[in-house]
Amino acid sequence: LAVLLQICTKLGLEDHPRFYTMMHSVASEVPKWPGQPTKPLVDTLNHLMLPLVCQYRSDGDGQGLSDLKERLLRAVVEYLAQSGVGPSELDTYCQINLCVIELHIRLERPLLWCALSQRARDFLAVVSQLRVNNQYDALPTMSSQQHLVVSRELTDLGVSHTLEVALQQPYLIDVVVANSRKLLEIDGPRHFINGTGRPTVTTELKHRLLTRLGYDDDRSYFDTIDLPCLQRMHCIRPEMARKQFLFLIKKAKLHEALMAEQSFYNFKEIEKIAKKLEPIDPFWARSSLRCGIVPQSVKEVVQHLVDGDRLVSMEKVGSQN
Structure with a gap:
């Protein structure tokens, strides 16, 4: 029962x-x-x-x-x-x-x-x-990588913060903003029901209890981190916001390239897209589209393809392959 x-x-x-x-x-x-x-x-x-x-x-x-x-x-x-x-x-x-x-x-x-x-x-x-906190030892590697990506962006924006803080047992907080009651949770797929936008009951419970404790718990799905959200949270300087927005535009284009339906991926070229592309499209300049956080290396791209297509076992994929 x-x-x-x-x-x-x-x-x-x-x-x-x-x-x-x-x-x-x-x-x-x-x-x-x-x-x-x-x-x-x-x-x-x-x-x-x-x-x-x-x-x-x-x-x-x-x-x-x-x-x-x-x-x-x-x-x-x-x-x-x-x-x-x-x-x-x-x-x-x-x-x-x-x-x-x-x-x-x-x-x-x-x-x-x-x-x-x-x-x-x-x-x-x-x-x-x-x-x-023993259960956090087995957190998905992808989740920690996304935390690092967001951390780099916050650092570029001049936001002092700490990653993965054991703020209140048994909860580990993804990002804690220094000298404030602001928290940022970067929720991956396991926090949502069957890939939908509906959070699981345990995710809702964590948010509810942290709010009861007096924290400002902002939550973002790690594929939809957007600059306007970070600006609202941290009052980011306009010149830094402009720089970061251009960076996110490039990342969104890279994400679009990776998600395209195709049978062949030139991984080295994909890695270079973020460095080469310039945000010249007026639509991108005007858009407040939530820009995706994407894998940062060839190894991660390969791993995603392997996981999705079940081509080989996960341990077969490494930096030497």
């Missing part, structure tokens, strides 16, 4: 009458939980995190479901706190989920936070201080 609840939350089906019934059934099993959390039970709790936290409504038609979620949240936290199992003994995913639960309860359910036992609050406080 916990897995079904998680799927329903991801698909936006929490309004379905059976969702409440399934969650009520899970809540009725709480008294039967063993004294010590077993691996299957911890897996169940991990699946429950999304439905308990992601779609939060505190009034209106969702009040009954919200109350049920609150009771189950309290039961889960109190159970783990009273079990005697140390936070460091839990698996990484459970630690991450508990960090999110701690933020959710503290920021969005203050009455529940006050109702928790002191032992439960202490338990969550310890969890929130653990280093639980």
